[in-house]
Amino acid sequence: MITITEFQKIGVGITGFGIFFVLFGILLYFDSVLLAFGNILFLAGLAIIIGLRRTFTFFFQRPKLKGTSFFLGGILVVLFRWPVIGMILETYGFVTLFNFSNIMLKMDLQYENTERTELPSANMDIIFNFLWTLPDKHRIYDHTRQKHL
Structure with missing residues (x-):
């Protein structure tokens, strides 16, 4: 905590x-x-x-x-x-600063590797670790992935 x-x-x-x-x-x-x-x-x-x-x-x-x-x-x-x-x-700088493409790629790889409990290191580890502890994370993530496919 x-x-x-x-x-x-x-x-x-x-x-x-x-x-x-x-x-x-x-x-x-x-x-x-x-x-x-x-x-x-x-x-x-x-x-x-x-x-x-x-x-x-x-x-x-x-x-x-x-x-x-x-x-x-x-x-x-x-x-x-x-x-x-x-x-x-500012928007371009924010996206470049936090490198969101790498974060989403790492989260996608983490989702496919469900036996691992830790998220790979990224700029926003704290936020994604919090999201990873949510009970319905797979349902939320599946819903967002289906929208983009």
Whole structure:
């Protein structure tokens, strides 16, 4: 069981508000103020959850510099009030930063190897390990696989 401190709970709340403001800014036709506020809250919440040093080392690893530059550049473009271009850059940077194609491939391989209980290492191990502990995971995963086939 993962223990979360009170300080990290505050970080989760700040990150949640950041995601809310980003989604609300997109809903209101790319309102640049809401998007910028959401981006700042998201990054601040992330830094509170995992710490400043870990946040810095996560974003500025050599293989992740391309994704980091697009993500942070997109935030900067949103701050300069070009929200559509900024969100496109942020989305590309986010996908590049977390490398979702490798994660889905590893999860697919894990699903086919049901005798293993651990998930292979990836950028988002914590989320997938949590999802792997859910009781109806195979039914949910089968449903999503059938949609894509």
